[in-house]
Amino acid sequence: MRPVHAHAAQAPKSPLAPFNFDMAAPSPAGVVVRVLSCGLCHSDLHMLDNDWACTTYPFVPGHEVVGVVEEVGAAVTHLRKGDRVGVGWQRSSCGCCDDCVRGEESLCDANRALIIGHHGGFADFVEVDARFAFKLPEGIDTNDAGPLLCGGITVYSALRHAGIGPGKRVGVIGLGGLGHLAVRFASALGCHTTVFTTSPDKVAEAGEHGAHDAIVARDTEWEREPSAKLDIILNTASAPVKFDRYVNALASDGTLSLVGVGAGKVVVPFSPLMAKRRRVMASPIGGTVMIREMLRVADTLGVRPQTELFPMSEANAAFDKLRANKVRYRAVLTR
Template sequence: MNLKTYAATSVGSSLEFKSIDAEPNGTTDIVIKVTHCGICHSDVHMIDNDWGMSQYPLVPGHEVVGEVVEVGGAISHLKAGDRVGVGWQRSACLECDECVSGNENMCDQTKSVIGDGFGGFADHLIVDGRFAFPLPDGVESRFAGPLMCGGITVYSALRHAGMIGGQRVGVVGIGGLGHMAVKFASALGNEVVAFTTSPDKAEEAASYGASSAVNVREEGALENYQGKPLDLIVSTVPKALQVELYLNLLKSDGTMSFVGVPDEPLSVPLFPMLVKRRRIMSSPIGGRAEIRDMLRVSDQCGVAPVIEEFAMADVNTAMQKVRDNSVRYRAVLVN
């Protein structure tokens, strides 16, 4: 079939309208008519080949929402007309120890939507149907795309850091990832403390469910923190942090998890971890069962990202706003 796409043809280039021929495999692939597609900073990294894995022409877009129009013969849980979402992962082997234990996202043979095929900045997407997820009725299509990557990233990080409910949770950074982390943690019955460098975002965090906010640019804000010790902290910022100051805010057996990748190596002192048996971890996207659970929580608790919508034809305008970090908070393309 002929895909009508917006593609980068070289490293760092603007996106151009481009027709690309591609065919589903007839067994596990499905074809989705794209209605919405979120823009993630990972799309920028791939366009710029920051991770050394990009192939051109590169069609970005891995927060895809649309309607199933064609189903491979081996797919039984989807049918034409179903509304589905697709995230970063295109496929996995589904046979290794990671896959059979529910960690398909950590499979050594994983393939990505935009690194191993053509993404959702297009009229149609071809993807392994086993990695497409029926959307609950209460999750609107315009909000679903960012949930499929940014949403599952913070949800999985919170869960694997030990979040259940009735806890005290810190979220570092109130941006594209952080605002969703606040919403999920709050919706599941936790007291949330937001750590931000922006006074206006501190105010916004309260509207997303944060119980309090700390402006870390204020001198001594972390050293003189008067709140109760936190059970866990999730950092969503792509900048280096004074890790020791955050570790000291954790209770015994507390965990600090990183989903934002700092732009320089972290300096981590051992003593603040040793004296309270604290832990540091990081977390990628979630597996399929976790994605379904995240969508269930989003549906039942009304968790939705804050978005700005753009027509698909205005993709370069939207991409520039993402590059400039001027989107509040996630950009979504609409076909």
């Protein structure tokens, strides 16, 4: 048994407090990672508050983990003690269904989340199936890698499955933890990128992330139209959005791609969807193949999150700032 020092909530919406537990040796396919840093994601907040009615307490948050391999299971051959790895939302899957075999493990019926029924990365150590511990490119700093592993892969996979490529015109609704990463990936990949934001003060910020245009837009109240129709519009907003005008802003065969949580029911007008053969899709995180690709792309093209660092001992301050929507744009807890 390995003694682990963690930060846990004992009840919904309660502050985190020190929490110790014993971790068993890894399973044959498992790996134990010594945590160096861990990003804080909106899903941690939803889990802390038990918004999805699946939280178990004591609850140890954290699913944007960066660390060093401490111990490998007997059957693990691709990782060694000392490797620097990242772990995101997913900790295991069945390994043998069609989705798993094609590297789309996040779609597996038996996919398991790191922080559902399992302790997350606000701790000295985490344990996962070794397939979900990803070796990190040397060029990506430890404190930058965490947010790529949930926020980054969420927007990257959604954009890839919506057909992103050089020269495409991409709209991003919302400039927050997910949105700023979407803008950075899309612009780095050679797209013309337009931000839709409800905050006039974020128009200037959009350019700093590489956006080519930014439009103040609240549901159907838009400051103006984009200069051309968009091939992809990615919704990263956490508040409900009226999509009517966005569907009309799509080019023929354009895709409205939805990520994040809290969308509730998606209502889109049928006629403009059909007339231009537009599509609506929603996308969860991404599988192992897409995560590896995303890390290579981030490394090669220099895509990084904008982070605010907090010592792990100040996890509650980070949660408070996230709850107040004041984080620019991803909080990362360091040890």
